[in-house]
Amino acid sequence: MIKKIEKVALFGGTHGNELTGIYLIKKFLKNPHLLKRETLKVFPFLSNPKAIELSVRYTEIDLNRCFASEDIENLDNILYEQLLAKTIHQKLRDNQINFLVDIHSTTSAMGLTIILSDQNDFHLQLCSYLSLIYPELKVLYYVSNETNKLLRSNTELGLTIEVGAIPQGVLEAELFIKTEQLIYSLLDFLDKYNHNEIEKKSHNLVVYEVFERIDYPRDGEEVIAMIHPNLQSKDYQAINFGDPLFITFNGEIITYQGDSNVYPVFINEAAYYEKSIAMCLTRKREITVTFNPIQ
Amino acid sequence: MIKKIEKVALFGGTHGNELTGIYLIKKFLKNPHLLKRETLKVFPFLSNPKAIELSVRYTEIDLNRCFASEDIENLDNILYEQLLAKTIHQKLRDNQINFLVDIHSTTSAMGLTIILSDQNDFHLQLCSYLSLIYPELKVLYYVSNETNKLLRSNTELGLTIEVGAIPQGVLEAELFIKTEQLIYSLLDFLDKYNHNEIEKKSHNLVVYEVFERIDYPRDGEEVIAMIHPNLQSKDYQAINFGDPLFITFNGEIITYQGDSNVYPVFINEAAYYEKSIAMCLTRKREITVTFNPIQ
Numbered sequence: 001m002i003k004k005i006e007k008v009a010l011f012g013g014t015h016g017n018e019l020t021g022i023y024l025i026k027k028f029l030k031n032p033h034l035l036k037r038e039t040l041k042v043f044p045f046l047s048n049p050k051a052i053e054l055s056v057r058y059t060e061i062d063l064n065r066c067f068a069s070e071d072i073e074n075l076d077n078i079l080y081e082q083l084l085a086k087t088i089h090q091k092l093r094d095n096q097i098n099f100l101v102d103i104h105s106t107t108s109a110m111g112l113t114i115i116l117s118d119q120n121d122f123h124l125q126l127c128s129y130l131s132l133i134y135p136e137l138k139v140l141y142y143v144s145n146e147t148n149k150l151l152r153s154n155t156e157l158g159l160t161i162e163v164g165a166i167p168q169g170v171l172e173a174e175l176f177i178k179t180e181q182l183i184y185s186l187l188d189f190l191d192k193y194n195h196n197e198i199e200k201k202s203h204n205l206v207v208y209e210v211f212e213r214i215d216y217p218r219d220g221e222e223v224i225a226m227i228h229p230n231l232q233s234k235d236y237q238a239i240n241f242g243d244p245l246f247i248t249f250n251g252e253i254i255t256y257q258g259d260s261n262v263y264p265v266f267i268n269e270a271a272y273y274e275k276s277i278a279m280c281l282t283r284k285r286e287i288t289v290t291f292n293p294i295q
Numbered sequence: 296m297i298k299k300i301e302k303v304a305l306f307g308g309t310h311g312n313e314l315t316g317i318y319l320i321k322k323f324l325k326n327p328h329l330l331k332r333e334t335l336k337v338f339p340f341l342s343n344p345k346a347i348e349l350s351v352r353y354t355e356i357d358l359n360r361c362f363a364s365e366d367i368e369n370l371d372n373i374l375y376e377q378l379l380a381k382t383i384h385q386k387l388r389d390n391q392i393n394f395l396v397d398i399h400s401t402t403s404a405m406g407l408t409i410i411l412s413d414q415n416d417f418h419l420q421l422c423s424y425l426s427l428i429y430p431e432l433k434v435l436y437y438v439s440n441e442t443n444k445l446l447r448s449n450t451e452l453g454l455t456i457e458v459g460a461i462p463q464g465v466l467e468a469e470l471f472i473k474t475e476q477l478i479y480s481l482l483d484f485l486d487k488y489n490h491n492e493i494e495k496k497s498h499n500l501v502v503y504e505v506f507e508r509i510d511y512p513r514d515g516e517e518v519i520a521m522i523h524p525n526l527q528s529k530d531y532q533a534i535n536f537g538d539p540l541f542i543t544f545n546g547e548i549i550t551y552q553g554d555s556n557v558y559p560v561f562i563n564e565a566a567y568y569e570k571s572i573a574m575c576l577t578r579k580r581e582i583t584v585t586f587n588p589i590q
Contacts, residue, residue: 023518027544055569056351107462167402167462169565173521173542223318226468247468249322270464274350 002122005157005190008042009097010035010183014064014104014151015271016051017168020176021103021161024183037187039194043095047102047151048084055169057271064102065149085151092154099190100158102151103179105166107270109233112178113138115160117147119207121289122157128203128289129189134182138236140265140282142210165233168270202290208236208263208282215276217246217254224248227268227278235265246278297417300452300485303337304392305330305478309359309399309446310566311346312463315471316398316456319478332482334489338390342397342446343379350464352566359397360444380446387449394485395453397446398474400461402565404528407473408433410455412442414502416584417452423498423584424484429477433531435560435577437505460528463565497585503531503558503577510571512541512549519543522563522573530560541573 010028012021028035028044035042046052048063059080066085071077092100112134116123119141127139140162147153152160163179166172192198217225225246231239240260244253264279266272305323307316323330323339330337341347343358354375361380366372387395407429411418414436422434435457442448447455458474461467487493512520520541526534534540535555539548559574561567
C-alpha cells in the first residue's frame, strides 16, 4: 500500500554519453508543460552536466555507483562524481521526491526496458499498466551488490529506463520518441493512481530476473574473445546448453555450459567491458499482478 | 606506374575507442606470421596507446587531424596527440613505409568500406581486386580540406578501412572477421603486384564520391534534431529531393532539398556531432579500371 505520489524526479545524463535521456531532459526543461499532471510535481534534472559537456560516461568515477549511504556520508570521498552524488542526494531530500526515474541507453539491443530493483506491488502494477500500452516493453528485475549505489536507490519508489541499441554519443530518433511516450504514460499512471482511477483488474506480467553476470574470456585483464555473431543483438532471446557465447580472436568458439532456457541481456554493452560483464543472464517469470488501491 | 611496394604499415587505434582496429593490431603483434608475404615487410602499429588505455577517441586533440606538414613542423604544437603525430611521422620515414593502412570503425552502417583520398590507377586496381573478392565492399572517395591532416596522408600510397555500424568501445565479431580477411587479401594483392602476377583485365568499379557534408539543424551550437528514422542506418542508399533527413525534438520533419540520386554516408556517426557533420553526401560513379603492370 503506497500513499500518494506527489513529487517525481526525472534524470537524464547520469552517464554523460547517453544522449537519449540528456536530450529528453533538455526538452522537458524547455517545455515544462509536457510534464504537467494535476496531482504531480515533476522535476527534470541533468545528472552530470560536466560529463555531458565532455560526452563521456563520467569524469572520474561512475556517478551511478556513488550513492551508497556510507559513500554519501564519507567526507573523504572527494572525486567529482562523489561530490556530485552528495548534492543530488540532498536535492532529492530537500524536494521530498518520492518517485525517481533514471533514463539510460545501452549499446545492447534491449529495446524499451524498465529495470526494477524492487518488485513491490506498486512497481509491478505500474509495469503492467505500461506493458499493456507498449507490448514490446520488457521488465528486468536486477539486484546486485551494487544496487544500493545507484542513483535510483535514493528513493523508495522509482525505476530505471534502459533503451537500446544506441551507440554512446548518438541520438536514435525512434527510441527517443518511444522513450518520451513511455515517460508520459508513466506520469499518467501516477496521476491516475493519485486520483484512485486505476482500473481494478489482474494482469500477467513477464519479468526477466538477473541471476548471473558473465565476463568476457580474458588473459589477465586482456579480453581474448568477442560476443559470438549468433548471440550479438539477441537480448531477451533464450539460450540453451551448448549454444555459442563467444568467439576468440583466433576463431575458437566458446559455448554456454549452464542451464537451458536462460535469457541474456546487456549483451556487448560498451560500458561493461571495464566492469567485467559481457552479458547478464536472466530467468523469465510470469507474475499475476493485481491492483492495490491507494491507502 | 608504381614501383614495388615493400614496406607496409598497418595502424589501429588512431581513435582509441574504435576497438576493431585495436584488437586486430594486437592480434597481428602476437601473431606476426599472419602478415608474412614473400615480397613485403609489414609493420603493425597501435597509433595512440594512451587513448586506447582510456578507451577515448583522443586525449587532447584528434590524432587523425594532426599530420599536416606545417603542424608536424610546428615546434609550438605540444598537445599530446600533436607530439605523437611527429613521432609517428618520423617512424614512417625511418622505416621507409610506402603503403599505409589505417583501420577505423564507425557508428554508421557503412559495412565494409575503403576510403580513398587519391584515385590513382594503383589504388583503383587494388579496390577492384578486393571488390571482386568481397562484393559487399564499398569504395568511398573522400577529399576535404582536412585530407592532408590525416594519418593516411603520410605516405603516397595507402587507404583507410572504415567498418560499421559498431558502437564506440565495442567489438563486433562479424565485422572484425571480415576486416581481418580484407587485410589479408590486401596484402595478397600487394605481394602479387610485386611478383607481377596480377591478372590483366578491366573491371567496372563503383566509387562513391563525397561532395558535401550536412550538419545537424542547430540552435547556436545545440543540436535540435535527430536523423530521421527512415534515414537511420541507410548509408549508401539513394535519397531524393523531398526525402526526410531529420526530425526535430518537437516532431517536425526536415526534408532534403538538393539534387536527387545522392547517396549519404557517415549517417549519425557519434564522433561527428562535434565536427558538425550529420552525414556526408556522395555521388555514385562507375569507373572502368584497367591494370597497369609494374614499371
